[in-house]
Amino acid sequence: MVQNDVYEWLVNWFVQKTGLTTDAIILQNNASYFEEGWIDSFGFVRLILEIEAAFKIKFLNDEFQRVEFSTLVGLTKIIKEKLDGNIGVCTQATFESNFL
Numbered sequence: 001m002v003q004n005d006v007y008e009w010l011v012n013w014f015v016q017k018t019g020l021t022t023d024a025i026i027l028q029n030n031a032s033y034f035e036e037g038w039i040d041s042f043g044f045v046r047l048i049l050e051i052e053a054a055f056k057i058k059f060l061n062d063e064f065q066r067v068e069f070s071t072l073v074g075l076t077k078i079i080k081e082k083l084d085g086n087i088g089v090c091t092q093a094t095f096e097s098n099f100l
Contacts, residue, residue: 007076029072
């Protein structure tokens with residue numbers, strides 16, 4: 001999956017969950033989605049679970065501390081790094097046994 005696909009998935013997720021337009025989300029893609037009020041802590045948990053399911057990855061606790069994690073551009077980068085380096089990437093069988 002290319003970086004544009006990851007970014008597009010994230011933009012679409014935020015459009016669906018916030019009711020904002022695609023243009024509004026893209027315009028603020030380097031802003032913190034927490035500070036912008038797009039999601040709260042429950043929304044964050046939902047976002048993480050849906051990312052892990054969609055991309056078959058698992059985030060490590062220390063990754064949540066990265067500054068980049070709070071912006072669309074940064075989160076796209078983190079997901080892409082995981083996919084490119086197979087860091088935290090699950091096989092289908094492992095994913096299903098651990099998460100479904």
